Amino acid sequence: MSYWTILLAVEAAAEEGGGGLFDIDATLPLMAVQFLILVAILNAIFYKPLGQAIDGRDSYIRTNLTDARERLAKAEHLAKQYEQELAETRRQSQAVIAAAQADAQKIAATKIAEAQQEAQAQREQVQQELDQQKQAAMQSLEQQVDALSRQILEKLLGSSAVG
């Protein structure tokens, strides 16, 4: 507040000199005109170009951002699609594998059954042959036994008794 006293003193002192703190004169309108001119100049060289630069950058960033967002959405969509395809393929491959495994098992089972049948058949055949040979052997043996027993009889009773 001290400057108010100074100010009053100045006012008193400046009465004759035409000066003073509250000396309002042509400075006021000239300053106003000068200020308006400054507004016009700054509008031309500062606010307009720099504002355009800022707005241009804003729109540039905005378009880039939406573009990038679109691309991101597309990429995410593609990734999802690929994942789905991948899952589908995996499921298919598993089905194929399962089918192949079932086929193989079936084939193996039939093969095994066939082989067993064949083996059975062969065993039976061999058995049959064996039996035949045994029978044949037995018959020849019996014939020999007959011949031998006749010879024995002849030797014992003489040939007249027999013949």
Added chain:
Amino acid sequence: MEMLNSLSAFTSFPLAELEVGQHLYWHIGNLKVHGQVFLTSWFVIGVLIIVSLLATRNLQRVPSGTQNLMEYALEFIRGLAKDQIGEKEYRPWVPFVGTLFLFIFVSNWSGALVPWKLIELPEGELAAPTSDINTTIAFALLTSLAYFYAGFSKKGLGYFGNYVQPVPFMLPFKIIEDFTKPLSLSFRLFGNILADELVVGVLVLLVPLFVPLPVMALGLFTSAIQALIFATLAAAYIGEAMEDHHGEGHEEH
């Protein structure tokens, strides 16, 4: 002032002197103008124009240096105008409000930072243009004209409807407000800046070393705040004049 001059006679420092209310008069026809105000205001205008030219000389998408600084300033001014006037209407008023802010801010800081007093004038001394009552009254009257223009251009004669909102008995107060607005605007700025310069001047006169520094720092702060207040209030008045008939008043600082 004689008191202060006699005080300064006691001190042995010829640097410390204080002049108040003395002007360098220029005579244009039969008009008198304060030359020192115009000299410093031309300096301020020069600084603003040079910095603007530097900032816009080579506009880049990725700003740097002066362009970055001035874009920051412009964003700040736009934010200020947008807050006070509103998203829809603020754009045409950015140059006016922004120039008020920039001019007052650079003036105040030049008064606080540039050692004007070292330049000898035949009469008076150089100081911030805003420490002269003519400058501040000029700006305050321009602000008044600006908000009348804003109101009339937006609503035509319906602008007078503002005077009876929200209740008709507000009419006299609203009319008084039209006079107190420029008065308070101009005297607030003038008083703050002049007081700051005088306080610094008196302190330098009494203790010319280190002691005035905190006050000078405070002065820088006040100067910036005053520029902000002036621009904000101007924008607020313009916004108030243009707002629709169900707004509320704005606070005074």
